[in-house]
Amino acid sequence: MTSTPMNLNCFDLATRLKRGPAEHKGDAGKAILIGGAPGMAGALVLAGNACLHLGAGWTILEMFDPSSAHADANQPELMIRLASTQAHDALIKQDPDVIAIGPGLGSSPIAIEWIKAVLSFPKVPLIIDADALNCIADSEDLLNLLQHRNQQFPEMTVITPHPGEAARLLHSSSAKIQEDRQEAIHALVNQTQSIVVLKGQHTLIASPQHAVTQCMEGNPGMGTGGMGDILTGAITAIAAQGVCHQLNLWEATGIAVQLHATAADSLVEKGVGPIGLTPSETIMEMRSLLNKLL
């Protein structure tokens, strides 16, 4: 019989993000987010917008869609580049503090090259979402690389599957995952050795070193394309600032998951949703809530 998980309650940790008067963008961290294949550039822009508005020092998008790989007039702060075909060299040159891969990534050969490169990039916090998870589910080599990374650098990688992605990783079905979400998250932790965020109502978080916790916030208004992409961006931003603000990836993930769901609840209370609640509105509410927590 599985026990009831502890409720996620980590807003106190957010005070560590308070900035000293002399802090600069170098202290807020350099984040690189990778994805945005043709037709799904918006997924990467949403993740990037969340990362920017939640405080990363630099937000760099390695964009796969050539027609979207240019400065965005609506969000000129984002550094949007056409993803290099030399993924490993590009990472070394940019020297990121945190990496996220997956939103709208697709499964092209260059996408696989980038997944290999990030899994082999040492020590920095890594967030893996969406298509990057689907590619890992389809490749024993990539799964081995993920496991190896976690052996070398424990608790430095978080995966954020929704039940569909979890089902692909576990060669199961979304319905089966939802039947016993605790069993599913244990299986995902065992399989990948990562911090795992199993999304959906009452998102679960667990890792090889931490028992399962569940997020009691959130609502069905969050069932909108792009809502998971902004969670990826939020974890990335908080992990980037965490490097200089003494928050590890487990803590950064917990703050981001709770902030994301609480922001959506707060918007619904104000009448913005549940119907028609957008990820872009949720980004701004997360920013507002985060600043109140400091």
Ligand SMILES: NC(=O)C1=CN([C@@H]2O[C@H](COP(=O)(O)OP(=O)(O)OC[C@H]3O[C@@H](n4cnc5c(N)ncnc54)[C@H](O)[C@@H]3O)[C@@H](O)[C@H]2O)[C@@H](O)CC1
């Ligand atoms: N603006 C954009 O360009 C967007 C692009 N997106 C990208 O589109 C690609 C495909 O991702 P999708 O997630 O849309 O499609 P998927 O086919 O990966 O997942 C959808 C399926 O997962 C299952 N599922 C998901 N959440 C569930 C839940 N809470 N409970 C039960 N079952 C659940 C359901 O079976 C659902 O049909 C990804 O690369 C993603 O990043 C999406 O993020 C949406 C926005």
Ligand SMILES: Nc1ncnc2c1ncn2[C@@H]1O[C@H](COP(=O)(O)OP(=O)(O)O)[C@@H](O)[C@H]1O
């Ligand atoms: N009914 C719900 N209750 C609480 N949270 C939800 C609900 N439906 C969706 N969510 C949340 O919304 C987000 C959706 O993520 P995801 O499915 O990855 O979206 P996308 O791939 O479109 O970006 C997750 O954080 C999930 O936990």
